[in-house]
Amino acid sequence: MSGPLTTAIVGSLPKPSWLAEPEKLWSEWKLTGETLVEGKQDALRAAVQEQERRGLDIICDGEQTRQHFVTTFIEHLSGVDFTQRETVRIRDRYDASVPTVVGAVSREKPVFVDDATFLRSQTDKPIKWALPGPMTMVDTLYDRHYRSREKLAWEFARILNQEARELEAAGVDIVQFDEPAFNVFHDEVRDWGVAALERAAEGLHAQTAVHICYGYGIKANNDWKATLGAEWRQYEHSFPLLQRSSLDIVSLEGHHSHVPMELIELIRGKKVMLGAIDVASHDVETPEEVAATLRNALEFVDAENLIPSTNCGMAPLPRSVAQGKLSALSAGAALLREEMATARG
Template sequence: MNSLLPTSTAGSLPKPSWLAEPGQLWSAWRWQDDELLESKRDALRLSLHEQESAGIDLVSDGEQTRQHFVTTFIEHLDGVDFETRQTVRIRDRYDASVPTVVGAVSREKPVFVEDAAFARQHTDRQLKWALPGPMTMIDTLYDSYYGSREKLAWEFAGILNQEAKELEAAGVDIVQFDEPAFNVFFDEVNDWGVAALERAVEGLRCETAVHICYGYGIEANIEWKKTLGSAWLQYERFFPLLQRSSLDIVSLECQHSRVPMDLIELIRGKKVMVGAIDVATNEVETPEEVADVLRNALRFVDADKLYPSTNCGMAPLSREVARGKLNALSAGAALVREEILTPAI
């Protein structure tokens, strides 16, 4: 593993067509019961192999065993009724039919821990595992029980903490919390969002990360980005809070975005996962395009704290495109790594 500029993915990778319908964010499984479990495990092994072959240093499960980065976790909790559904506005961007919180939420058994232990057995590299953050979880549900977004978020934070501690015990090196909702609900982030996230990481000895992007490359997100103007300043609203938090790593979107790179200065001292791969296009970046983003970021983050990554997950892309993008990420990081390690003449 490269100790300087270690590469990673922010989230999901495409599933094989024999496991689920390709090109979809919500892919229907091809199998059921024991056959589905075996297929998921095969896909997880394959995902690890493809990441390693592409030169990715901090590997993940690529979310091969889950349909969705939020809902699959919620499916395993008590207190949520998936039959009783309501239409809600997701991240103030698009409408979706979601399950309903009908009682006290709880986690009776681990959700991803067996998958994480399986992944740990099949790679020698550092392993990163993503969980949904508390605020993003409540934004994907209709609550008819708690009557308070904050109270429900705190309940989820405690549940996530239980899961994260068991993931750590299973050999996960980095637990990442996905909080795209941070880019929308600024007052709540300030009032209780970061505090709830800190509750989720409480007592963990492994490294912790928070991933905050502008979303998958789906139409609703693409159209929303068009309304944000020439400078995307959302990170400016809460980076100072994260800088003072106990989170170790902050992940942000930089490739083909309008995020001013100098906003990274607001999290000085943290490790930074810099998104250098655009997940909203099928065009594969060149290594030099990746390197340009990383060079720019190095003006505001020390080299030993820079983690080249993808902007977001790549589930809706083809496997061929995703492989090309992973190879470009590794090659671009290698260019910059060589520049850092080779003294100027």
């Protein structure tokens, strides 16, 4: 993972239509039993091949084996009842029917380790695995037991750390925690959010990343973005805290957003996974557009610490669009690498 402009995507890729209904979050599986297990592995293998074929440097699973980036992990925990559902406000933006915490939460066995082991067997390149962050997990549930977002977050942080250590042992090079809630609950981020995140990452030798975005390219998120004004400065709250944290990499939304690029200065010294691909549009970026977004960031982060990426996951996009965006990402990074090499003479 050395050298300038090492490319990776945030996480999800569209699933094949034979596995789940395309262009939809929380899409139901079309297979069952052993056929589903085999189908998930086939989809994961295809996602790896697609990333490699299109020139990505760090490979992920494309989240092919899970329905949703948060709830699939929670499904495997005890203390959460998926039959008792309540409607809650997710990320303070939209209502969703969610499961209920009814008792002490715990992890009876590893959740993603078998899938990560399979991913490791499919590529010689560095691999990255995403887990939901503690605050975002709390925000995706109704809590009838702890009755405290902070207490529940600390329990989840402990559980996530168990999982992360086993993912590392399975050969994962980067463990990424997804915390879109960090762009909404700024007081909680300051009071306990970053501390809980550090607990989830405690003791890892693998690199650790936190991904904070403005959400998938779905209507509820797009409508929210339209209310944020000419400049999106939410990162101003979390970045100074993350700059002082133990996390190695900070992942943020860049391309076609209203995030002022100079906010990256607030995480100087960290690796920056910069979104140079817009996941809320079906338009495929040109390599030149990607290179321009990355070039603008180089004033605030060294090229060796800049990881060109996507703004968020691409699960809701058509597969052909997502594949085109993968190619654009790697081609744009290559364009800028060539430009930098020419400038060095």
